[in-house]
Amino acid sequence: MEKSPNQITEDLLRPLSRTSTKFYVAVALLGAVVVAAFAAFGYQAYSGIGVSGLRRPVFWGFYITNFVFWIGISHAGTLISAILRLANATWRRPVTRCAEVITVFALSIGAMFPIIHLGRPWLAFWLIPYASERQIWPNFRSPLVWDFFAINTYLIGSVAFLTLPIIPDWALVRDKASGWRKRVYGILSLGWRGTPKQWSRLETAMHIMAIAIIPVAVSVHTIVSWDFAMAPVPMWHSTIFGPYFVAGAIFSGIAALIIAMACLRKFLHLEDYLKPVHFDNLGKLLLMMSLLWFYFVFAERLTVWYGNDPSEMAVFWTTQQGAYAPLFWTMVFCNFLLPFPILAIKRLRTITGTVIASIGVVAGMWLERFLIIVPSLSHKYMPYNWGTYRPTWVEITIMAGTFAGMALLYVLFSKAVPIISIWELKLGLQKKSGVRSQETRERRELTAGLEQKLET
Amino acid sequence: MPFSSQRKWIVAPLGVGALGLLIYAGSPQSGAQRTGEDARAQVSPVFTPAHRGVLDAIRDFFNRQPVPVQPIAFTHKVHLANGMQCTDCHTTVETGPVAGIPSVELCMTCHQTIAADKLEIKKIAAYQARGEDIPWQRVYAYSPTVHVKFNHAPHIRAGVDCAHCHGNMTQQTVAVRAVDLNMGYCVSCHRQKKASLDCITCHF
Amino acid sequence: MQRRDFIKLSAITGATAALDGCGQPDVQLIRFIPEEELTPGVATWKPSICTLCPAGCGTLVKVMEGDAEVIRNGKLGLMKMGLANKVEGNPKHPVSQGKLCPRGQAMLQVTYHPDRIKHPLKRTGPRGSGQFQEISWDEAIKELVAKLQELQAAKQQASLAFLTKPLRGQGRELIERFLGAYGAPPPVMFELFDESVLRRANALSFGRPQLPTLDLARSNYVLSFGADFLGTWNSPVAQSIAYGQMRQGRPGQRGKFVMVEPRLSQTGANADEWIYARPATEGALALGLAHVIIREKLRRPEGAGRAGDLIPGWLEGREEFPPEKIEMQTGVPTATIVRLAREMATHPPAVAVAGDAPLAQTNGLRTALAVNALNALLGSVEQPGGILFTPLPKLDGTASGHENSGLEGAYPAFSRLASRILEPYGMSSGVFSGSPRNAQPPKAKPQPLKALFLYEANPALLTPADVPEILSKVPFIASFGSFVDETSVHADLILPDHSPLESWLDDIPESGTRLAVVSLAAPAVRPLHNTRAMPDTLLEIAHQLGQEVSKALPWKTYEEMLKEAYGGLWKQTSSIEATKADEFWAQIREQGGWWSSEGLAPSTRALKLEYSFGSLLKAEFYEEEHNFPFHFLPYPSQLLYDGSLAHLPWLQEAPDPLSTAMWGTWLEINPQTAARMGIAQGDLVEVTSADGKLQAPALLSPGIAPDVVAMPVGQGHNQYTRYATSRGANPVKILHPLVEHETGSLAWAATRVKISKIGEGKLALFGAELREHPQEHR
Amino acid sequence: MDPKIQNPKSKMQWAMVVDLDRCTGCEACVVACHAENNIPTVGEEQATIGRAMHWMRVERYYEGEFPDVRVKFQPVFCQQCDAAPCEPVCPTYASYHTTEGLNGQVYNRCIGTRYCANACPYNVRFFNFYNPVWEKPLHLQLNPDVSVREVGVMEKCTFCVQRIKAAEIAAKAEKRELKDGDVQPACAQSCPPKALVFGDLNDPKSEVSRLAGSNRATRLLEELGTKPSVIYLRRESWNDGKES
Amino acid sequence: MKAVYGLYSDPERAQRAADSLRAAGIPDRDITVISGEPLEEFEFGRRDHRTPMPWLAALGGVLGGGSGYLLSSLTQRAYPIPTGGMPIVAQWTNGIVTYELTMLGAILMTLVTLLITAGIPDWRAQLYDPAVSDGYILIGVINPPDDSRIEIERRLRESGTAAVKEVVLRRRFGSKLQGATG
Structure with a gap:
């Protein structure tokens, strides 16, 4: 059953107005984990990064794994949303915002990891190009500096891409709220009124940004992949890494989006907005990405195997048969063997089905990042220097903290902002002609009531 | 649509704090840390935090050094006005990396007789009598974290005037940090004099 | 957060607060007037001697000014003093030739070790508890002298034993004189890897009771029976230098190196060929090689001289040792034996060397004699590219010199230890399964000890016997070492030695060079702690004892003793050209020792010892193979x-x-x-x-x-x-x-x-x- | 050489020759390096998990099975590559190329990304996972000519740059050119069999230049294009005294 | 400042009102239209459609890219530090920074253009009615000429409004955004 515009407004503003105990419990739990993670980071900064499990030769471990993972997750939102916007896919309307939010938060979290992993994190600002008396600037030949530029560009773009369409919704909240909320939302809505000029500029801007942000998104994860591909490390130094990482990023991003949507649907009672069709469509996308991912993994492994370079084969075999094989095959299961049947069979492509597949994919993609980083580092060239890696509680706490942090930010965001773009949803209704007349009728009835009220 | 404004929200930050503490305390860190500490005790306590305290760290970050308080109100002005040269006391400045701070013995070679009745000189004599040296405080020091290996001799040989970095000592009593010897200062001079700008010239 | 963490945290905050008030804590320490003139930031290199192993390498110590916490007049303060921060080989020294092994490089850490004994100690807790209290030097020496006088009074001087690490030069002379004048038996010099079997074998075969100098630099073929000559055996630095020369020092000529040992040692790892002969059959293999060489008439058996004569049936070609038989014994294939023998004989100069494990078998001496005979057969004794014997300096004056007591080195440390210290406590019966037939135990029947002096020997770690049990029965133990170890922890009194870098040092290397060498070095740095050099302490004790002892040791300081012992060397031809003693002494301090000029004729004095080889004894092992495989x-x-x-x-x-x-x-x-x-x-x-x-x-x-x-x-x-x-x-x-x-x-x-x-x-x-x-x- | 490459050409190109036929694996260089360069010992606990710091190490590889076993010792330390993978990846120029062909490591610029250590194919970079401390009075053994690196900083073999600098300053003070043998890193200085030879590769008369021309000369992982400045002379087999 | 406006429950009526006002000779720029959603199918919702924003975005890209290139190449020259055998000014890697800053320039320029042309942020009191959020469309005239005020009101009401209101807008900052009913 189609909802009326006012019903939509009411449904979607409900999370903002009513606060259940569950919300507080969730915030407290998630917040506690985040606080623990901050404490762990403080401990690490105070004692030295030795409290992590990093060691020679595995100088990058959980932190960089999480960095790549979260940057990958961030490809769910802005990129997908931008593509769908440009393609003018009508079913996108309830999905775009909750996707874009993932981008902004995942990107912020991901961008924290390079700082967390630094030996001297208090000097991280040296990556920023600023003039100093020393006249030494960042090294623009370093992929880490590219990361800095790429991630910040993507972050700025994504924040804009997320926030601009929120402004009309904030204006709506402003009109509906009272008290301090009215004041806050009044400021947030920047004085939005909804003149045709504003609407038109907004839509133009969104189009331009959608065009600009897609290549940025692709470049971001390409550059993240170059952190690895630029180093002459066995199985890193590969040209396939750019597209491989982007595909993986979108893959994990969609999975994250499906999980987020399912949670929103359940906890915010948005069953009428986030419908099975969305999960079905995203499920198909996920299926496609799963196949694509499998293809990339195959291509990566095939070229290594065929090339038969001994140093690469050392890494190859340690992941296929050696110490890292259990993780590797778990990854293959999570990323392909599990989601493929679920997503390929229509009967299984339900909400539950896609969520199960997505959880597998998220876990699998995390493993994939880990398996790209650690086995290569632990089996570099000269066998005398091979080594192992085992994370400590510090790394695990910080990692748990980022997952909790993501959830916490999402919970708080959905508390402050309508998680589905109200005006865009209404626009969608408006564009369906059948609904148009029904809506008009409804408005007339409402108008009659209002007129009576005004008269008195 | 009524927006409720209950005070339930207070629960959230409090809960965050309390649970955070709980999780932090209960996390396996205590165990891991203990083994780490035991290792330090047994093998070699090689590991300490980078700085002695947070304030220390912050001070270091902003490159702030404490203003030295000298035990003797030494006056460069008078000594230089009396025709002494820098190298009379800072004897190794032309031959070694360090200019050298004179020991109490050197002071007393002259002050055995000269101005021996002055209060400050008596202090010096007292040091000598106790078998102690004057605990001069460093004025120009690089923090160990900047890893500068400054060598006086080549600069003197290249004709750099002492005053260039130490200010006009004929006007100073106890030495004060007249020039902020940051890297920009060094680099600009090295640029002017076409001296090496290679990082490893100074940092190693 | 744990309570301890909390305390730690508050301690840190407290410290920070304190620091904020008064700046750096270390500048609050008083500063003492420096005792020496040093240019800050400029290094001086001072000669010294490595004492960490018996090789006796000459070293150079890099000394730079630094701030050290020292105690002067009971006050803790900072003093600018010369601090050693690097030890390198002394390029002029004939043994080390500017090079040094890893152990010698670590010598610094002996001086600056955090657990070095910093002042004299007196035991407070039970024996071995490691509980000591600080006492003054006067008290310590007084107590020791009192103990010695007590023994004198009871006419029990002979029940004093001095257990030390192997010493050479005047350090050894000093102890021997001290004990002799006091009336106690000579010192027991104990070391696990003492190679006394080889010394004895060399005395028998060549009349030289010392370890050989390997002239690898000129060898074309080196066969080692277990000797880890690049690692720890004999004079590894000198041998490594020569090895490098053998491998790549001569264009177009690269010597072959074959190792015979059960486990590939660091030295064996460098070999061109590794041969495994069953343990304790190395001597048989050597004789097998000799057999082939003689059989194929590659060398004449008479050429082996005395070394060959010691082996029964040598001139007849050792009929009982054809390679086929040797293969049965050693497990080395006949073809390999024949090939090796031919290679050795056709690639002169070839040299064989035995050391370490093969000589630490029950038939070790025979193995060594067999290898000596092989060497002699190959014509490699006292020949370029073979084994040489380092000439010993001729010392005049009152010092008895090294050469006279040379045979002492051939006396096995373990047997000496056993007879002097273990046996009186009944540790020998049932412990030893073999009795030393040709050893010469001290004439006097050993008595249980009344007093024991220790100097850096650690039998508690390095003998299978229960040494702590014995030590618990000795009424008085004094240690002169710098560290508390398993043995010295039982001491009643510890009179800590200076570290080597802080002491006058002298040494007479017994091998590693073709020159006669006296290594001699003044202290490189000033003492850091309240310690005294062991020789100076002994001299002081001698003075306080008076009488005979004081007369035998007339010197006030060890430095004086060294001057007297070595001061006359300037008259001999050497690398130092000095016209008078003072000049010579100044040069020696700069150079780090005295050494003869190149080409000085080796000492010709050879010992003649009676010995009969008997048949090559089968080695014993403990215990049977089927239980202990x-x-x-x-x-x-x-x-x-x-x-x-x-x-x-x-x-x-x-x-x-x-x-x-x-x-x-x-x-x-x-x-x-x-x-x-x-x-x-x-x-x-x-x-x-x-x-x-x-x-x-x-x-x-x-x-x-x-x-x-x-x-x-x-x-x-x-x-x-x-x-x-x-x-x-x-x-x-x-x-x-x-x-x-x-x-x-x-x-x-x-x-x-x-x-x-x-x-x-x-x-x-x-x-x-x-x-x-x-x-x-x- | 690729003309695009703009490593400044100076008179000096410091290089080390490692003669594997001379190296006996004795570890003298390892301890010499520790002593010279203030390298901390990390203790058993840390060493067990792989945080021991040895700028200089002697790799050993076994070949064959009992009883035909041979061992190869191979000292490995920073190869001071001309096209070093560690340098461009550093975002703060802590790792860079000096005018004398060294891979400089500027500790104060290092923020601890550890990227250089990943990029290094030779695994010769070591990281200060904690702040090093020398138990008193072991700190008195520290070499005042060399920095003590703090927590979070990457470090590696510097070819004993402090000795190079000191020799250069001394030569300049005496108004002369550096000559072959003026500079000896601690490892080469200590090496008993003289397996390590240090010098200027741009000086055709130097010992390293002579040895680098040997037909036994090879470089480690040359195929990666790193252009190392360390030249290894292959170990030879016994050839019965005949010229190889 | 005063304003007169009507609230319309559906776009057809709003369109009628706008047409009617235009017929009364009120110029387009004086007619204020406010809606809770874009209404592009209607003429009044398509006003002010033309914008140079894409061109400005392209300009922003050019500026961003230029500054990116200059940033990387000039700073590399400022203190030339060789690494890895690469040129001091390494064009391949500068390309990445240039590319990212090009995109950033375009995005920022778009954002700035949007904010300026859409007149936000602007928290001053303006003609507005919260009923817009209930789906009403506001058609009004700010500062109508006194002589035609009645006429405007009539025309607004005739087009089928629920209510015609007059407000006095006070020029002040604050969060009270809708005008007080005058």
């Missing part, structure tokens, strides 16, 4: 030597060359053996001998024979500074105290063991894989 091979650790260096963190953390292990012990097992027994790398293995058991992690090494397990000596201290205590296991403790049959030297390689896996072990390895990657350049 593995030969147990302890070996000197490349970094920790015999464990006396286990307290130096640099050496603990430096990876062992072959195992790459750090900070621990391990048991080397052949991978096939391990696979058969289900033992994997790092598994904790129990090693059981008839005399005890120990546990160590397994290290699989392709470089060990399947029926041998090996373990480095050096760890397993239960009392030796924070870095060495309770670390690893001590293989010496499970050895059966078999002795070399004819010298009484401990046969430390003659024990058999069984092994079993008991759990997970811990190994700190620096290197991961044993095998090279195929891609690595070859």
